[in-house]
Amino acid sequence: MEPTISFFSGLQISDIWYLIEAAWRTVMISALAISIGTVLGVIFGWILYEGRWAAALTLGPFLDVFRSVPLIIQLVLFYNFAPIIGLNLDPFFSGVVILAIYCASLVANVARGGMEAVSKSMRRAARSLGMSYWQDLRYVVLPIGGRAVFPSWVGVALGVMKDSALVSVLGYIELLKASQILITRTQEPLLILTIAGAFYFALSYPISRYAASIEKRWAS
Amino acid sequence: MIEIRGLEKYFGTLQVLKGIDLTVPKGEVLSIVGASGSGKSTLLYCINALEEIQAGSVSVDGTDVHAKSTDINALRQKLGMVFQQWNSFPHLTALENVALSPRIVKGKTKAEARDIAATRLEHVGLGDKLNVYPNALSGGQQQRLAIARALAMEPEYMLFDEATSALDPELVGEVLDTMRLLAEEGMTMICVTHEMSFARDVSDRVAFFHQGVIEEINTPDKIFGAPKSEHLQKFLANVR
Ligand SMILES: Nc1ncnc2c1ncn2[C@@H]1O[C@H](COP(=O)(O)OP(=O)(O)OP(=O)(O)O)[C@@H](O)[C@H]1O
Ligand SMILES: [Mg+2]
Numbered sequence: 001m002e003p004t005i006s007f008f009s010g011l012q013i014s015d016i017w018y019l020i021e022a023a024w025r026t027v028m029i030s031a032l033a034i035s036i037g038t039v040l041g042v043i044f045g046w047i048l049y050e051g052r053w054a055a056a057l058t059l060g061p062f063l064d065v066f067r068s069v070p071l072i073i074q075l076v077l078f079y080n081f082a083p084i085i086g087l088n089l090d091p092f093f094s095g096v097v098i099l100a101i102y103c104a105s106l107v108a109n110v111a112r113g114g115m116e117a118v119s120k121s122m123r124r125a126a127r128s129l130g131m132s133y134w135q136d137l138r139y140v141v142l143p144i145g146g147r148a149v150f151p152s153w154v155g156v157a158l159g160v161m162k163d164s165a166l167v168s169v170l171g172y173i174e175l176l177k178a179s180q181i182l183i184t185r186t187q188e189p190l191l192i193l194t195i196a197g198a199f200y201f202a203l204s205y206p207i208s209r210y211a212a213s214i215e216k217r218w219a220s
Numbered sequence: 221m222i223e224i225r226g227l228e229k230y231f232g233t234l235q236v237l238k239g240i241d242l243t244v245p246k247g248e249v250l251s252i253v254g255a256s257g258s259g260k261s262t263l264l265y266c267i268n269a270l271e272e273i274q275a276g277s278v279s280v281d282g283t284d285v286h287a288k289s290t291d292i293n294a295l296r297q298k299l300g301m302v303f304q305q306w307n308s309f310p311h312l313t314a315l316e317n318v319a320l321s322p323r324i325v326k327g328k329t330k331a332e333a334r335d336i337a338a339t340r341l342e343h344v345g346l347g348d349k350l351n352v353y354p355n356a357l358s359g360g361q362q363q364r365l366a367i368a369r370a371l372a373m374e375p376e377y378m379l380f381d382e383a384t385s386a387l388d389p390e391l392v393g394e395v396l397d398t399m400r401l402l403a404e405e406g407m408t409m410i411c412v413t414h415e416m417s418f419a420r421d422v423s424d425r426v427a428f429f430h431q432g433v434i435e436e437i438n439t440p441d442k443i444f445g446a447p448k449s450e451h452l453q454k455f456l457a458n459v460r
Contacts, residue, residue, distance in 0.1 A: 119305070119307075121303055121307055125307035125366070128268055128296055128299070129297075129320075129321040129369065129373055130296045130326075131325055132293050
């Protein structure tokens with residue numbers, strides 16, 4: 001009779017630690033995916049913006065696919081088909097790969113918008129001072145365009161963090177998956193989902209506050 | 221010396237410059253006047269290779285501007301340019317706006333670049349605005365900032381493309397005064413302008429542009445006192 005008692009049991013302190021650990025895994029996978037996705041996305045956005053190579057012709061539709069196919073389908077397909085081409089990735093890395101590409105496909109548009117936000121005249125002024133193409137990008141386009149689209153980028157990043165919950169379908173135990181496990185055991189779905197929701201909020205809120213304060217500083 | 225020979229410029233099939241020959245010796249102040257769309261801005265852009273050319277040549281102190289082998293970023297340091305739009309870098313203070321290129325293009329240290337910037341801002345009358353961001357400056361002040369920024373590269377020539385056209389009338393004077401100051405100091409200047417009084421009083425020569433050619437070029441006295449071309453006579457009648 002002992003096992004059944006411990007099978008369904010109330011929420012314990014150790015469960016909170018379990019959730020905290022899981023939240024940490026959410027942070028890990030999101031931070032990694034957002035970092036890689038942002039770097040890739042800026043490069044993709046730049047290719048789209050310059051738009052003079054065949055690359056732009058193939059890249060656009062490629063990114064469209066990742067933007068429009070539901071993430072959960074991408075994850076399952078990638079996780080199951082990657083081994084066929086010899087990539088044996090664990091759920092964490094599969095998740096990072098797909099989330100990063102997904103993030104990159106969103107950031108690409110944001111980044112292109114940022115570059116378009118810098119007027120041609122501004123860029124000519126930079127070049128007329130003797131700046132090289134790359135110096136113009138680094139010292140003029142990046143800071144000016146970056147500020148223009150920073151709020152959109154924060155939106156993308158927070159979205160990717162929430163979407164990282166979908167990696168749970170691969171068996172990666174992040175915040176959502178951990179909550180489901182606890183719900184199965186405790187049969188307290190409302191309580192646990194509330195706690196999990198609070199965790200997500202606790203992760204996003206400081207980021208949006210911080211972003212808002214940066215925007216305010218730039219505006220002044 | 222800037223030497224332009226047989227310069228032709230097309231945008232697609234539209235020919236904007238139809239064979240320009242022009243020599244601007246060191247120390248000269250040349251004003252370019254002409255109707256909107258006649259190719260004045262395009263000529264300036266061809267001089268510092270912000271636009272490619274299709275025929276002819278531009279040389280600055282003997283260097284072919286459009287040759288593949290020319291280090292254009294080095295050459296552009298000789299050619300300061302001021303645009304109709306002020307193009308202040310909004311994320312940088314006035315001092316940082318001016319100090320940026322000396323630091324990253326010329327490789328000056330931070331301290332050197334700041335010294336250069338402070339001197340230049342003083343020069344254009346913005347000595348009290350060093351740490352102000354452009355959005356707190358008036359249009360006239362931002363245009364003077366743009367002039368200081370160009371001067372910080374120690375150019376030997378200055379190209380002005382309607383530097384006062386986007387300004388409120390009451391702010392035009394301060395920018396023209398700054399340009400006048402540069403002219404008095406002996407700077408070689410090519411000024412595209414709609415300010416006929418500036419063209420008359422400050423320039424050594426005035427060129428009248430009409431549909432992609434220099435239709436008449438002469439001293440201000442001759443251009444304004446005894447215009448030969450019919451188009452120029454019409455043009456002057458309209459701007460007066
Ligand atoms: N990037 C471009 N692409 C296509 N056409 C252009 C481009 N830039 C300028 N043009 C055209 O070239 C012609 C000359 O333009 P330009 O700007 O040199 O004239 P402008 O004499 O400076 O006129 P304004 O007094 O209005 O500044 C115009 O007909 C203009 O429409
Ligand atoms: Mg023009």
